[in-house]
Amino acid sequence: xxxxxxxxxxxxxxxxxxxxxxxxxxxxxxxxxxxxxxxxxxxxxxxxxxxxxxxxxxxxxxxxxxxxxxxxxxxxxxxxxxxxxxxxxxxxxxxxxxxxxxxxxxxxxxxxxxxxxxxxxxxxxxxxxxxxxxxxxxxxxxxxxxxxxxxxxxxxxxxxxxxxxxxxxxxxxxxxxxxxxxxxxxxxxxxxxxxxxxxxxxxx
Amino acid sequence: xxxxxxxxxxxxxxxxxxxxxxxxxxxxxxxxxxxxxxxxxxxxxxxxxxxxxxxxxxxxxxxxxxxxxxxxxxxxxxxxxxxxxxxxxxxxxxxxxxxxxxxxxxxxxxxxxxxxxxxxxxxxxxxxxxxxxxxxxxxxxxxxxxxxxxxxxxxxxxxxxxxxxxxxxxxxxxxxxxxxxxx
Numbered sequence: 001x002x003x004x005x006x007x008x009x010x011x012x013x014x015x016x017x018x019x020x021x022x023x024x025x026x027x028x029x030x031x032x033x034x035x036x037x038x039x040x041x042x043x044x045x046x047x048x049x050x051x052x053x054x055x056x057x058x059x060x061x062x063x064x065x066x067x068x069x070x071x072x073x074x075x076x077x078x079x080x081x082x083x084x085x086x087x088x089x090x091x092x093x094x095x096x097x098x099x100x101x102x103x104x105x106x107x108x109x110x111x112x113x114x115x116x117x118x119x120x121x122x123x124x125x126x127x128x129x130x131x132x133x134x135x136x137x138x139x140x141x142x143x144x145x146x147x148x149x150x151x152x153x154x155x156x157x158x159x160x161x162x163x164x165x166x167x168x169x170x171x172x173x174x175x176x177x178x179x180x181x182x183x184x185x186x187x188x189x190x191x192x193x194x195x196x197x198x199x200x201x202x203x204x
Numbered sequence: 205x206x207x208x209x210x211x212x213x214x215x216x217x218x219x220x221x222x223x224x225x226x227x228x229x230x231x232x233x234x235x236x237x238x239x240x241x242x243x244x245x246x247x248x249x250x251x252x253x254x255x256x257x258x259x260x261x262x263x264x265x266x267x268x269x270x271x272x273x274x275x276x277x278x279x280x281x282x283x284x285x286x287x288x289x290x291x292x293x294x295x296x297x298x299x300x301x302x303x304x305x306x307x308x309x310x311x312x313x314x315x316x317x318x319x320x321x322x323x324x325x326x327x328x329x330x331x332x333x334x335x336x337x338x339x340x341x342x343x344x345x346x347x348x349x350x351x352x353x354x355x356x357x358x359x360x361x362x363x364x365x366x367x368x369x370x371x372x373x374x375x376x377x378x379x380x381x382x383x384x385x386x387x
Binding site: 002003004005021024028032065068069072075076079088092096099100102103104106107108110112115116118119135138139140142143144146147149150151154171174175178179181182183184185186188189190192193197198 | 205206207209210211212213214215216217218220221224241245249261262264265267268269270271272275277278279280281283284285286339340341342343351365369372373376377380
């Protein structure tokens with residue numbers, strides 16, 4: 001699976017991506033202006049309900065995505081128990097959880113292709129500033145294609161190191177890695193040019 | 205044009221790949237999330253403008269739902285965590301790093317790139333990161349700064365590595381180090 005969008009199909013998958021993104025922006029801003037603990041608790045219950053309505057599998061996947069927050073939860077909890085402002089601490093924690101859960105909800109229910117359509121729409125005004133839409137499309141595709149290629153080359157280098165040294169691979173391995181990346185860039189650039197490139201050919 | 209696009213895309217892929225490679229442990233066991241090293245390299249190798257574009261491209265792909273951040277994280281949620289300020293500081297950090305490398309020609313490239321990475325990719329990124337933490341966790345700036353100071357030594361080591369790598373890359377592939385190659 002290449003995208004974080006959920007394989008569990010929900011009704012929200014068919015909603016317009018732009019609308020979901022605008023809704024998320026509005027909801028996140030509103031979350032930061034609410035200071036009432038009961039309201040925050042209500043919001044988190046509602047968000048949990050939305051996740052549950054898409055099924056247990058979807059809910060568990062959403063829960064796993066929230067694990068990144070645990071260091072912050074620990075810090076805030078210790079801090080506010082220490083200072084005695086537990087109510088304020090609870091508001092902060094509930095707000096963090098709701099904001100992240102809502103953002104993940106949009107990512108999980110939006111297909112990559114729909115997201116890219118929104119990007120195209122949003123970057124259209126930039127064409128006047130000289131951004132070539134074809135170049136942006138190609139750059140997105142290149143990164144998606146080249147990331148696994150580079151990761152493979154990195155792991156080949158690591159294996160070559162392990163075959164020759166009893167020590168663990170050190171940062172020195174990054175030099176051949178970046179040189180390989182620069183050479184790849186040269187090859188890709190040549191290939192792009194050979195296929196017409198982004199600028200029309202000029203008469204000599 | 206094609207070379208610029210290829211390098212910008214390649215460096216975005218380098219940032220992503222640095223998040224996938226199993227831990228590169230530093231000399232004395234400091235675990236590093238190598239991705240900020242990738243951001244530093246964007247600035248020191250590609251220069252201010254292209255380095256920034258490369259980082260922006262990477263963040264765009266993260267935002268539209270690709271799990272490219274270290275640990276397979278990604279999606280809009282990456283920008284809704286308390287540490288999102290650091291991500292927002294990445295492109296600006298890369299810009300400042302690249303700008304310093306482009307303008308300061310009086311010293312060996314390795315030294316210039318290290319100093320540029322420290323100023324651009326540590327000072328600038330921490331300003332954004334700390335501000336983000338302070339807002340998200342509702343703490344004062346100094347309290348938020350206290351929480352992240354443990355990460356500074358690791359980042360300084362990364363800046364030195366970025367400097368060494370940039371100097372070595374300039375020796376082996378001068379035409380690809382756009383921050384210094386005027387061709």
